[in-house]
């Protein structure tokens with residue numbers, strides 16, 4: 513029978529079919545953070561249960577960690593310090609590998625897992641975090657779960673999993689200069705809506721997707737959850753295979769293992785006559801840089817556009833919150849803060865894009881601009897390439913890795929009324945600080961905002977370089 517890639521991944525990990533809609537699904541890898549794991553461990557301890565396969569779990573301190581550049585990081589907030597020390601104690605007790613607060617490779621889970629070769633095509637990867645959809649970029653089924661499910665996963669390495677429906681989004685055409693995967697995914701979310709993929713696993717395909725680097729694909733799959741998707745997938749191709757081999761020396765160095773892996777990965781695609789429940793087609797060739805104007809990631813328009821009419825009460829409320837009026841152009845809007853980082857756009861290619869845009873320019877007066885790399889490895893690489901030095905010379909703050917101002921659970925919090933150009937994934941009310949306003953955009957666009965002090969069409973600055 514013809515199958516979608518999604519069904520192939522589910523079927524190869526199904527331990528038991530529970531009923532028509534639910535299976536018991538095996539997880540190759542379970543990732544954890546300090547934020548969603550404490551109650552799960554407490555539950556295990558209450559029942560006297562152990563972790564079934566500790567080596568198939570990995571934890572990191574990510575959400576509450578301070579990012580100030582001190583050599584040794586001390587978590588000042590007592591509750592946050594307790595979360596981190598609890599994670600350490602639980603990982604020690606259960607024999608689970610941990611990227612601890614001062615570990616050189618610590619970072620956001622979705623940045624560190626692929627860079628350490630933990631994600632390979634065909635895997636099922638689960639984490640108590642919604643952006644686990646990121647791993648679809650490598651042909652792995654990743655999705656987020658809640659705390660009670662984390663407990664079940666630790667105890668059994670399985671999960672009761674409700675099957676999703678299949679959506680295919682085909683995007684053809686070449687991305688124009690100055691646009692990125694971030695613009696592509698913001699455009700898709702704006703078109704299908706923040707609930708448009710609810711209940712579906714989305715498979716992305718088409719020539720635009722094929723031309724994206726693996727890191728750009730991470731951005732795309734990461735944000736698919738902002739359209740409500742329960743997973744995102746891209747069938748592994750040569751780009752994905754090369755990324756995985758480069759990050760998995762053990763696999764690349766073992767000829768037998770590598771041959772078996774490659775043979776398996778070649779089977780990971782949707783059969784030509786596989787049936788999708790819904791299909792969309794988009795064209796990337798007319799894409800412009802996209803900016804959000806509201807408080808939901810689907811409230812977005814091209815930077816050349818204007819704030820739309822509020823179509824309903826929630827859009828009216830969004831306009832009130834963001835202090836914008838229908839008909840106002842987005843371009844030229846003054847910002848006070850720039851945040852570059854997160855599991856969406858805190859990778860090395862994102863930072864390269866930023867320095868490409870700023871060139872010799874400096875952060876505009878009155879703007880505070882912060883770069884928080886997604887992981888210790890990204891930070892090291894950026895320092896090695898001279899990116900960090902350029903950022904600092906331009907007036908950016910160069911921070912230590914973590915989620916930081918993506919959700920402001922540490923001390924990187926915006927003051928009320930502050931308007932921020934942000935490379936993150938959620939512009940919800942209060943996400944970066946109570947009363948703070950978030951405009952989602954690409955790293956290149958955030959860099960343009962940093963040096964001009966306003967929302968700016970990055971294509972103009974790039975044209976100046978040419």
Ligand SMILES: CC(C)[C@H](C(=O)O)[C@@H](O)C(=O)O
Pocket residue numbers: 547548575640641642643656919
């Ligand atoms: C804290 C965590 C549960 C949450 C998520 O699941 O995504 C966070 O990472 C976020 O981005 O809002």
Ligand code: SF4
Pocket residue numbers: 574575620621641643854855856914915918919936937
């Ligand atoms: S960087 Fe942001 S989106 Fe990603 S895991 Fe952290 S808080 Fe969530």
